Amino acid sequence: xxxxxxxxxxxxxxxxxxxxxxxxxxxxxxxxxxxxxxxxxxxxxxxxxxxxxxxxxxxxxxxxxxxxxxxxxxxxxxxxxxxxxxxxxxxxxxxxxxxxxxxxxxxxxxxxxxxxxxxxxxxxxxxxxxxxxxxxxxxxxxxxxxxxxxxxxxxxxxxxxxxxxxxxxxxxxxxxxxxxxxxxxxxxxxxxxxxxxxxxxxxxxxxxxxxxxxxxxxxxxxxxxxxxxxxxxxxxxxxxxxxxxxxxxxxxxxxxxxxxxxxxxxxxxxxxxxxxxxxxxxxxxx
Numbered sequence: 001x002x003x004x005x006x007x008x009x010x011x012x013x014x015x016x017x018x019x020x021x022x023x024x025x026x027x028x029x030x031x032x033x034x035x036x037x038x039x040x041x042x043x044x045x046x047x048x049x050x051x052x053x054x055x056x057x058x059x060x061x062x063x064x065x066x067x068x069x070x071x072x073x074x075x076x077x078x079x080x081x082x083x084x085x086x087x088x089x090x091x092x093x094x095x096x097x098x099x100x101x102x103x104x105x106x107x108x109x110x111x112x113x114x115x116x117x118x119x120x121x122x123x124x125x126x127x128x129x130x131x132x133x134x135x136x137x138x139x140x141x142x143x144x145x146x147x148x149x150x151x152x153x154x155x156x157x158x159x160x161x162x163x164x165x166x167x168x169x170x171x172x173x174x175x176x177x178x179x180x181x182x183x184x185x186x187x188x189x190x191x192x193x194x195x196x197x198x199x200x201x202x203x204x205x206x207x208x209x210x211x212x213x214x215x216x217x218x219x220x221x222x223x224x225x226x227x228x229x230x231x232x233x234x235x236x237x238x239x240x241x242x243x244x245x246x247x248x249x250x251x252x253x254x255x256x257x258x259x260x261x262x263x264x265x266x267x268x269x270x271x272x273x274x275x276x277x278x279x280x281x282x283x284x285x286x
Contacts, residue, residue, distance in 0.1 A: 164275030
């Protein structure tokens, strides 16, 4: 029996790729006042970003331990081996909840094949890893082979992104109020990445979109490899024009048209805000 690949709704992939790869996506939760939505099921990116632009504030919640217990128990009872590729532990408690649930389910079903990996990745980075691993799972690779493959790509994924409105980083505690206000007034935007611990860090800044996109391409040039031989993930939060401008520049620079363009999932867009642009790629390939 092939290994089932599971991930969470921080995993950014095209719907047709999720279906083709047979990946089960477990939703995190988006909260608006007294209402709780399952990410990607009860609330869509389009609704979220439109509401955020009108001033609606959202919060988020990790996947509860009980959700994982229910999922893992069903897999164990069916004798279905499964590998769960989790949203970075540096950004969410989802991985820890999954590990606790795995431990408790294995106490009841000790022969079950259930593994959980912290991908140290998010959104399109997690999506690129999940697609590689799920494709190998469909080919019949063993659990050990899939874990090795996942760990390889976890070690070689890069995320680089920016936001167009610093107010949302301020709300999330990533910037102080003064820095956010001055940055917005002067049109100075940060360039951020995800470090080896799966945590966000600011690596640069630029004034104006053209300079910002150029810095993103410079980052890819410095950290990527064989850019014309891999899929480059591009995701945006209600900012299609900027994403298309980036793809135009990157296509010319790297001489490739192999991009996958997606809309940023609500669970991440809630914190980065409308206007976010993010790019994902590998620095080594198998």
